[in-house]
Amino acid sequence: MTITAPTKTVAVLGSAYGGIGAAASLARRLPSDWRVVLIDRNTHANHVYPFPRFTVLPEHAPKAFLPLSRVFANARLTEVQGNVPESERTGSPLPPAPELPASHAHQQIQGVITALSPNSVTYVLAKDGAYDDIDLQNPPAERVETLAFDYCVYALGGALSAPSDAWAEYPGGGRGTKAGGVAFLARQGKVVEQAQSIIVVGGGALGIQFATDIKDVHPSKEVTLLHSRPRLMPIYSEGLHDEVVRRCGELGVNLVLGERVMSWPTNPGVLDGTPKTVTTDKGTSLSADLVLVCTGTKPHSGFMRALDADAVAPNGCIRVKDTLQVASDDGRWDTFFAIGDCADTTAIRAGHMSFAMGSVAARNIVRLIAAKGKEATAELEKYVPEEAKIKVTLGLRHNCVATPSIATPGDNGVPDIGAKGMWVLAGAQGMPDDA
Numbered sequence: 001m002t003i004t005a006p007t008k009t010v011a012v013l014g015s016a017y018g019g020i021g022a023a024a025s026l027a028r029r030l031p032s033d034w035r036v037v038l039i040d041r042n043t044h045a046n047h048v049y050p051f052p053r054f055t056v057l058p059e060h061a062p063k064a065f066l067p068l069s070r071v072f073a074n075a076r077l078t079e080v081q082g083n084v085p086e087s088e089r090t091g092s093p094l095p096p097a098p099e100l101p102a103s104h105a106h107q108q109i110q111g112v113i114t115a116l117s118p119n120s121v122t123y124v125l126a127k128d129g130a131y132d133d134i135d136l137q138n139p140p141a142e143r144v145e146t147l148a149f150d151y152c153v154y155a156l157g158g159a160l161s162a163p164s165d166a167w168a169e170y171p172g173g174g175r176g177t178k179a180g181g182v183a184f185l186a187r188q189g190k191v192v193e194q195a196q197s198i199i200v201v202g203g204g205a206l207g208i209q210f211a212t213d214i215k216d217v218h219p220s221k222e223v224t225l226l227h228s229r230p231r232l233m234p235i236y237s238e239g240l241h242d243e244v245v246r247r248c249g250e251l252g253v254n255l256v257l258g259e260r261v262m263s264w265p266t267n268p269g270v271l272d273g274t275p276k277t278v279t280t281d282k283g284t285s286l287s288a289d290l291v292l293v294c295t296g297t298k299p300h301s302g303f304m305r306a307l308d309a310d311a312v313a314p315n316g317c318i319r320v321k322d323t324l325q326v327a328s329d330d331g332r333w334d335t336f337f338a339i340g341d342c343a344d345t346t347a348i349r350a351g352h353m354s355f356a357m358g359s360v361a362a363r364n365i366v367r368l369i370a371a372k373g374k375e376a377t378a379e380l381e382k383y384v385p386e387e388a389k390i391k392v393t394l395g396l397r398h399n400c401v402a403t404p405s406i407a408t409p410g411d412n413g414v415p416d417i418g419a420k421g422m423w424v425l426a427g428a429q430g431m432p433d434d435a
Contacts, residue, residue, distance in 0.1 A: 014155035015040035017351035018340030021358025035105040052209040056217040063419040070427030116303040132173035158297030195289040202294035203227025216395035230258035239407030247394040299342040317344035323380040337361035347385035
């Protein structure tokens with residue numbers, strides 16, 4: 001095991017939307033003798049929003065995996081201010097951003113995190129981008145490293161529903177690589193293509209997008225969308241529900257609302273020639289060749305729970321203060337910040353919310369560093385979530401943009417959903433699809 005000594009380090013755990021936001025903002029603002037270390041199990045950041053689309057149009061799948069090689073080089077360009085204008089933002093003034101040296105010490109590491117302590121993180125290094133050659137439960141000592149840090153940004157997100165879980169075991173290997181993720185979506189697409197009937201369970205954005213995209217691309221298939229509540233996505237304007245219902249009717253998607261699945265088939269997402277039957281609380285039995293379970297994410301809060309069970313809320317998310325510091329009665333976790341889907345905030349679970357949280361956490365870390373050794377304590381910025389807003393695709397061309405007060409249908413969709421527009425977050429704009 002290799003142990004890296006303290007070197008004025010901020011560790012960012014996870015390189016999805018929030019982790020990228022935090023890492024880029026920290027690289028932009030940290031004093032020149034500090035460094036950011038970004039750790040993630042994957043070679044590329046996974047842009048999960050278009051996964052349903054790229055399951056049915058797998059030729060676009062490479063666009064869902066963002067290269068991370070320019071995250072720090074892009075530090076001057078990538079920072080989200082959040083929902084509050086700079087003139088109204090809380091927190092003490094930030095020190096001037098230093099000039100970014102050409103040979104800065106910031107580092108991106110690919111590794112599977114295995115343990116977390118109050119001042120260090122342990123991880124297993126990948127080899128050639130993957131972990132196919134080792135048992136992650138019992139890795140060789142030379143592949144294990146421990147990094148000491150002064151501050152930690154916990155941005156590990158949540159476990160995705162099976163149809164979008166690109167961290168699943170891959171036949172033939174490649175887990176953790178872009179090639180493995182692209183192959184995962186291609187395999188999912190083959191399964192969907194071969195099934196004649198499909199039940200999608202879960203009427204959130206993921207389930208709606210799967211059901212409508214599948215039916216639009218494969219109109220001869222029997223597709224059913226089953227949701228436990230009578231109204232779809234109720235935090236938004238009722239117009240969103242109405243538009244989803246209208247489009248499902250137009251496409252021929254069977255919509256079953258207000259019924260909760262009580263009995264599940266074995267291996268629902270495996271196409272094996274055996275009919276898959278779900279039974280609801282109202283006694284309805286539905287059968288299909290394939291059942292796609294799209295019932296939400298599970299927060300990756302286990303490492304924080306192992307440190308302090310009281311830091312994790314009953315919903316599985318990490319408790320945070322309004323400054324995004326991990327909450328505690330005695331301030332012992334004030335050097336830890338939790339952001340994104342694993343943080344217990346009022347923000348919706350969405351990439352743009354996570355990215356903004358990352359920027360707020362980064363600015364607060366810079367304030368804490370600037371206040372070290374001074375009599376006055378740092379006044380930290382409070383995170384103010386933006387109003388909930390979402391764009392749900394309803395087939396290849398149709399979509400609906402919604403807030404709690406309004407829903408606006410559109411028919412201006414493109415096959416790849418403009419996925420590469422997200423690459424700018426990692427400084428990867430202009431890079432080829434296979435980068």
